[in-house]
Amino acid sequence: MVPPGPAAAGGSPPPSIRRNEDRNGALPHDAGRGAAGPVRVDLRFEPSGRQVRVPAGVSVFDAASWNGIAIDSTCGGHGTCKKCKVRMLDGAAVASALDIRAFSPDELRDGWRLACRVLAGGDARIEVPPLVTRPKAATVGVGRQVILRPAVQKRYVELDEPSLADQRSDVERILDAVDDLELRVDLDAVRVAGRVLRAADYKVTAVIVDDVLIDVQPGDTSGRLFGVAFDLGTTTVVATLLDLSTGTPVAVASALNQQQPFGADVITRISATMMDPDTLGRLTALAQQTLAELAAEACAAGGIDPAEVYEVALAGNATMTHIVLGIDPEPLGVAPFILATRLLPEVLAADLGVPAHPRARAVVFPPFGAYVGGDITAGLLASGMDRDARTRLFIDIGTNCEIVLGNRDWLLATAAPAGPAFEGAAIRCGMRAADGAIEVVTMTPDDLELKVIGDAEPAGLCGSGLVDAVTGLVRLGLLDSSGRLVSEERAAERAPGLAGRLTKLGAERVFVLHWLGEPGNVSRSVYLSQRDVRELQFAKAAIATGWRILLEEAGLEPGDIQQVLLAGSFGSYLSPANAIRLGLVPDIPVLRVVSAGNVAGEGAKMALLSVRERAGGLALLEEVRYVELSDRADFNDRFVDQLAFPD
Numbered sequence: 001m002v003p004p005g006p007a008a009a010g011g012s013p014p015p016s017i018r019r020n021e022d023r024n025g026a027l028p029h030d031a032g033r034g035a036a037g038p039v040r041v042d043l044r045f046e047p048s049g050r051q052v053r054v055p056a057g058v059s060v061f062d063a064a065s066w067n068g069i070a071i072d073s074t075c076g077g078h079g080t081c082k083k084c085k086v087r088m089l090d091g092a093a094v095a096s097a098l099d100i101r102a103f104s105p106d107e108l109r110d111g112w113r114l115a116c117r118v119l120a121g122g123d124a125r126i127e128v129p130p131l132v133t134r135p136k137a138a139t140v141g142v143g144r145q146v147i148l149r150p151a152v153q154k155r156y157v158e159l160d161e162p163s164l165a166d167q168r169s170d171v172e173r174i175l176d177a178v179d180d181l182e183l184r185v186d187l188d189a190v191r192v193a194g195r196v197l198r199a200a201d202y203k204v205t206a207v208i209v210d211d212v213l214i215d216v217q218p219g220d221t222s223g224r225l226f227g228v229a230f231d232l233g234t235t236t237v238v239a240t241l242l243d244l245s246t247g248t249p250v251a252v253a254s255a256l257n258q259q260q261p262f263g264a265d266v267i268t269r270i271s272a273t274m275m276d277p278d279t280l281g282r283l284t285a286l287a288q289q290t291l292a293e294l295a296a297e298a299c300a301a302g303g304i305d306p307a308e309v310y311e312v313a314l315a316g317n318a319t320m321t322h323i324v325l326g327i328d329p330e331p332l333g334v335a336p337f338i339l340a341t342r343l344l345p346e347v348l349a350a351d352l353g354v355p356a357h358p359r360a361r362a363v364v365f366p367p368f369g370a371y372v373g374g375d376i377t378a379g380l381l382a383s384g385m386d387r388d389a390r391t392r393l394f395i396d397i398g399t400n401c402e403i404v405l406g407n408r409d410w411l412l413a414t415a416a417p418a419g420p421a422f423e424g425a426a427i428r429c430g431m432r433a434a435d436g437a438i439e440v441v442t443m444t445p446d447d448l449e450l451k452v453i454g455d456a457e458p459a460g461l462c463g464s465g466l467v468d469a470v471t472g473l474v475r476l477g478l479l480d481s482s483g484r485l486v487s488e489e490r491a492a493e494r495a496p497g498l499a500g501r502l503t504k505l506g507a508e509r510v511f512v513l514h515w516l517g518e519p520g521n522v523s524r525s526v527y528l529s530q531r532d533v534r535e536l537q538f539a540k541a542a543i544a545t546g547w548r549i550l551l552e553e554a555g556l557e558p559g560d561i562q563q564v565l566l567a568g569s570f571g572s573y574l575s576p577a578n579a580i581r582l583g584l585v586p587d588i589p590v591l592r593v594v595s596a597g598n599v600a601g602e603g604a605k606m607a608l609l610s611v612r613e614r615a616g617g618l619a620l621l622e623e624v625r626y627v628e629l630s631d632r633a634d635f636n637d638r639f640v641d642q643l644a645f646p647d
Contacts (some may be wrong), residue, residue, distance in 0.1 A: 004385065008640065017145065034339075035137055036483055039055070039056040040053050040054065040055055040056065041053070041054065041055075041056045041120050041121070041123050041124070042123045042124075043063055043118075043120060043121055043123070043124050043126060044059065044123075044124070044126070045064065045069050045126050045127075045128050046089065046125060046126065046127045046128065047127070047128075048069070048128075050067070050069060051195075052064075052066075052067045052069075053069075053187060053417065054066070054067075054120055055119065056119075056120055056121055056122070056537070057119055057121075058119065058120055059070060059077065059115065059116050059117070059118060059119055059120070060086060060113075060115040060116075060118045060119075060120060060124075060126060060509075061073065061077040061084050061115035061116040061118075061261075061642075062077060062116075063120055064115065064128070064261075064262050065077070065262070066517075069128065070258065070260070070261055071084045071115050071128055071261060072084060072085070072129070072261075073116070073259075073260070073261050073263070074623060075263060075264065075268065077115075077116040077261070078263075078268075079098055079114070079116050079117060080164055081264070081426070082098065082101070082102040082114060082184045084114050084115040084116050084208045084520055085103075085112060085113075085114065085115070085129060085429075086112070086113060086114075086115045086118070086126050086127060086128050086129075087111045087112050087126070087127035087498060088108065088111040088112075088118070088124060088125075088126060088127075089111065089124075089125040089126065089127055090123075090124050090125040093113055093118045093119070093121070093141045094109050095113065096113075096114070096117040096118075097472070098114055098332075099112075099113050099114055099117060102114055102637060104523045104524060109578075116490075119637075121426045125225070127228065135227055136271065136597065139626055145528040145608040146286075146360050146606050146609050146612075146613050147610060147612065148246075148247045148610065149609075149610050149611055149612060150225075150227070150244040150311070150520070150608060150609055150610070150611070150613050151209055151210045151311060151361070151363075151608075151614070151622070152207075152208070152209050152225050152244050152310045152311050153208045153209075153210065153225075154205050154206065154207055154208070154221060154222040154223075154224075154225055155177070155178045155205065155206045155222065156203075156204075156220040156221075157174065157178065157203075157204060157205075157206060158202065158203045159173050159174070159177055159197070159202040159203075159204070160173075160202070161202055163555065166427050167355075169192055170193045170194045170197055171189070171190055171196075171213075173202075173416045174193065174197075174206055174213070174216060175213070177206075177521065177616075178206055178208075181208065181211065182211060182342070182357030183211055183212065183213050184211055184212050184213070185212070185213045186212055186213060186214045186359055187392075188215065188358065188359050189207075189212065189213045189215055189216055190360075192215065193216045196216045196217065196218050197216070199218060200218035202574075203219060203220070204216050204217060204218055204219070205217045205218075205219065205220055205221045205222055207225075207310060207357075209310055209311060209359075209361050210361070210611075211481070214310070214357070214359040215357065215359065216275065222245075222320055223245055224307050224308050225240060225243075225244045225245055225308065225310055226241060226243060226244060226250065226299075226302075226304055226309045226310070227242045227309060227310065227311045227312060227313065227608040228239075228241050228242070228251075228295050228298065228309055228312045228313075228315075228354065228356070228629070229239065229242060229312070229313045229315075229601060229604035229605040229607070229608055230294070230312065230313065230314045230315065230601075230604060231315050231316070231375065231378075231598055231604060232257075232287070232291070232292060232314055232316030232320045232321070232324060233257060233316065233317075233320070233375070233398075233568075233569075233599035233600075234257060234264070234265065234266055234317065234319075234320060234398070234399065234430070235256065235257055235260065235264070235398075235423055236254060236255070236256060236257065236569060237254065237255055237257050237290050237291065237294060238252065238253070238254040238294075238598060238601050239252070239253045239254070239291070239294035239295055239297075239298050240252050240298070240601060240604075240605055241295075241298040241299060241301075241302050241304060241309075242605060242608055242609065244310075244311075244608060244609065245608050248302065250298070250301075250302035250386075251297075251298040251299075251301035251302040252297045253296065253297040254294070254645050255290060255293065255294055256290075256315075256432075257286075257287065257320075258286040258287070258289055258290045259286045259290075259292055259323070262279070262283060262286075264399065264420045264423055265400070265419075265420055266317065266319035266320070266329075266332075266333075266399070266400065267397040269283060269319065269323070269329075269335055270319060270329045270330060270332060270333035271333065273323075273328070273329060273522050274330050274333070279569045280323065280326065280328060280329075281326070283304065284323055284324060284325075284326045284495075285353075287323055287324040287353075288324060288352060288353025289353065290353075291314075291324070291352055291353055291354050292353050292354055292355055292547055294545070295309070295312075295354050295355055295356070296355055297357075306355040306356055307356070307357050307358075308355035308357070309349070309354075309355075309357060309360055310356070310357050310361070311360055311361050311362070311363065311608055312349045312352065312354050312360065312361075312362050312363070312364070312608075313354060313362070313363040313364075313604040313605070313607040313608050314352065314362060314363070314364050314365065314374075314604065315365045315374050315375045315377070315378035315379075315600040315601065315603055315604040316365075316373060316374055316375050316436065316600075317371075317373035317375055317400070318332055318339060318366070318367040318369070318371065318372075318373040318374070319332055319333075320368050320373075320414070320514050321364060321365075321373065321374055322339075322340060324352060324353075325344075325347070325351060325352070325364075327340045328340070332370045332371075333368075335630070337369070337370035337630075338370065339367060339369070339370055342366045342621065343366055343618075344364050344366075344369060346361070347361070347362040347364055348360060348361060348362055349361065349362050349415065354486075359468075363604075363607045363608070363614060365377045365378045365603065365604070365607070365617060366617075366618065366621055367624055368413055368621065368624055369415070371400050371402070371415035372404075372413050372414070372415050373402075375396070375402075375600035376394075376396060376402045376404065376413070376600070377566050377603070377617055377620055377621070378501040378599070378600045378601075378602070378603025378604050378606075378607070378617065379394065379396060379596070379599035379602075379603055379614060380394065380404060380411070380603075380620055380624070381603040381606060381607075381613060381617045382411060382599040382600075382602035382603040382606060383551050383565055383596060383599055384429065384565075385404065385406060385407070385408075385411060385480050386406075386408055386411060386616075386619075386620060386623055388407055389407055389408055389561050390407060390562040390563055390564060391405070391406065391408065391556065391560055391561055392405075392406070392561065392562060392563045392564070393405050393406045393547060393550075393561050393563070393564045393565070393585070393586065394565045394566040394567060394596075395543065395547065395564065395565065395566055395567065395571070395584075395585065395598075396571065397418065397422055397543065397566065397567075397568060397570050397571055397574070398418065398422060398423070398424070398568055398570060399413055399417075399418060399419060399420050399423060400417060400418065401415065401416045401417075401418040401539075401542065401543045401546065402414075402415050403415070403416060403543070403546045403547050403550060405547065405550040405551065405554060405556075405561075406554070406624075410517050410554070410625075411620075411623055411624040411625065412544050412550045412553055412554060412624070412626075412627055413550075413624050413625070413626050413627065414549065414550055414626065414627040414628070414629055415546070415629070416542040416543050416545065416546035416629065417542050417543050418539040419535065419538055419539050419542070419545055419568050421461060421463070421466065421532075421535040421536050421538070421539045422435050422463035422466070422467075422539060422570050423570075424437075424460065424462050424463060424466070426535045427466060427532045427533075427535060428528075428529045428531065428532055429460045429513075429526045429527055429528070429532075430460060430461055430462070430526070430532070431459060431460030431461065431462060432462060433453060433463070433464070433569070433570075433573065434453060434454075434462075435453050435456045436453065436456045436457065436458060436459030436460065437452065437453045437458075437459065437460055437461065437462035437465065438450050438451070438452055438458050438460070438461045438462065438465035438513060438514070438526065439453050439462055439463060439464050439465050439468075439573060440464065440468055440575075441449055441465050441468035441469040441472055441513065441596045442468070442472070443469075443472030443473070443475070443476055443495075443498065444476075444495075444497070445476060445494065445495040445496065445497055445498065446496065447496070447497050447498070448472070448495030448498065448501075448513070450465075450513065450514060457516075458513070458514040458516075458526050458590075459526070460526060461513065461526060461528070462575075463570050463574070464570065464573040464574050466528070466532070466536060467536070467574060467575065467578050467579070467584075468575060468578055469511070469513060469528050469584065470528070470533060470536050470582065471575075471578040471581050471582055473485075473511060473528075474581065474582070474645050476494055476498070477490070477494040477495070477497045478491050478494060478495055478498065478502065478511070479533065479645070481644045481645050481646075481647055482643075482644055483533045483534060483537045483643070483644070484530070484545060485502060485509045485511065485530055485533070486502075487504060495566075497601055498511075501513070503522055503528065503566060504522070505522045505523065505529070507532065508529055508530055509529070509530045510527040510528060510529045510530070511527060511528045512525045512526070512527045513525075513526045513527060513528060514526040514645075536582075537643050537645075538643070540582055540583055540584050540642070540643075541639050541640070541642035541643045542639060543584055544583050544642040545629075545635065545638045545639050545641075545642050546629060547585075547586070547634070548626060548628065548638070549629065549638070550633075554628055558586035558587060558588065559588065560587075561586050561588055561592070562592065563592050563593075563594060564576075564577065564585045564586065564588065564592060564593045564594065565594055565596040565599070566585070566593065566594065566595050567596045567597070567599045567600070568597075568598070568599075568600070569598065570597075571595055571596060571597070572595045572597045572598070573595075574595070576590050576593035576594075576595070579593060580593065581645070581646070582645060583642065583646045587646070603617065
């Protein structure tokens with residue numbers, strides 16, 4: 001089912017309304033307005049030392065976001081994720097009800113609060129924990145060998161000087177020298193041609209992209225042509241610098257999408273643009289800034305002048321693509337979920353904010369629909385599903401899960417609303433795949449072992465760790481098939497070494513994975529709650545319902561699937577055996593389940609390296625049939641049927 005519109009997704013009222021809400025005593029209702037009008041206050045954010053002036057009564061989270069100060073959040077400041085933790089150094093605020101649930105008594109006394117709940121009532125100094133900007137991400141994936149034929153060409157030519165007997169124009173002289181191509185000429189190339197020809201004694205290099213002469217350079221620069229392939233994800237962005245003369249990667253860089261303070265998922269970000277017209281501009285700027293910084297980083301690592309980048313390729317979901325180009329994404333968030341366009345007019349790298357040659361082109365992968373985007377087009381291109389005789393299932397697991405089933409004769413696609421569980425957004429102790437995140441959990445009846453990213457002290461649980469933990473509890477009988485944690489007595493019988501970890505936090509039952517403080521202090525631990533299990537069940541049920549409906553559309557059974565490709569960063573670190581055990585993927589031999597990695601990024605690379613592959617990506621638009629789940633009357637019943645864990 002395509003994700004619901006903003007109202008169904010828990011959208012909040014506009015910021016102007018939210019700032020006047022009751023924040024459980026954080027500030028009186030009439031704060032922020034004096035006799036002469038609104039009062040402004042000064043907030044100093046540490047450790048950066050950045051000081052901003054904002055109207056009294058706004059939330060600390062909004063104040064930071066307006067001024068480009070990133071505070072961790074996956075809900076966009078709506079008070080649901082409890083991740084926007086800050087420490088009030090001066091100007092302490094009264095703890096709200098949410099603060100009391102999010103922090104221990106000691107933390108509350110130390111001034112820790114949720115930034116979205118604290119209203120700025122006076123001057124204050126606020127400590128902001130460093131934001132994870134480089135989560136663990138897959139930078140490579142399953143791809144195919146391609147015949148090197150990039151759209152970018154450089155032709156070195158030595159021309160005859162003009163004379164009274166040969167009065168051809170400067171541009172005509174260049175075009176005649178590359179007469180095997182029928183070229184159009186960019187105005188910028190015309191502007192520089194005469195000066196460059198004469199300064200270089202008519203020994204120059206023509207720079208061509210597709211059928212356009214975009215530049216004329218002095219001397220022989222034919223061995224210097226580069227491109228950047230981007231995978232623009234909602235959470236993580238990956239940039240790969242490619243040498244287009246050899247087809248080899250030069251450098252890779254990845255970072256967190258700087259839009260993340262506006263929410264973890266596309267629906268929250270779309271909602272933000274609907275509530276405040278200025279938000280689209282801010283989101284566009286943040287996306288472009290992310291691309292620009294990664295491109296600059298990759299070029300610096302490779303010792304490349306950004307002006308030597310003549311083409312970029314971008315693969316992203318429909319919402320990210322709309323936003324980075326400044327296109328209103330609102331129609332994507334409400335039924336009937338309409339794209340502004342599938343095929344874009346000519347786009348330059350400058351339109352994406354990417355530092356490159358001034359006339360560098362951009363290849364933007366087209367989407368199949370509002371929730372099966374260009375990243376899936378790129379992934380299918382890289383995986384070669386349209387060329388393989390085998391029937392394969394392609395699953396890109398994320399907040400919105402895209403699923404494609406088929407072979408070289410037919411392809412079916414759909415989208416299922418998995419929710420943010422796999423990103424850690426809806427999990428009590430969830431976090432992104434960064435240092436301190438538990439990524440692997442191995443359980444026996446007597447003990448458990450944890451693998452933590454960065455070999456650090458466990459600080460939370462990322463998506464792969466969540467799947468491992470739930471799978472282990474199901475396998476050992478500590479979670480029944482309905483997803484309910486069993487009684488302490490039954491836990492002692494099934495797994496005596498783990499039974500002491502099954503306890504309560506308030507009224508909710510939890511399973512402790514790691515004690516951060518003294519054993520027994522559940523509030524100071526990394527734990528899995530009963531609600532967390534439900535979140536995973538909802539995600540699993542949505543995905544399983546999606547691929548089962550595609551199988552029925554094709555008249556196939558799960559056993560007919562010859563390979564499952566788990567795409568994306570999460571798919572790279574997900575245990576295939578555990579994915580089968582939970583019912584995320586069909587119950588087939590585990591060796592048939594393959595982690596495909598960053599196939600979207602691989603497809604973007606292929607588009608830069610081969611114009612033939614680029615044409616193949618466009619052809620996919622006509623080869624894939626989209627199956628809409630949101631209008632199926634039987635979807636909810638099927639969804640409920642898939643909530644249980646397989647026996």
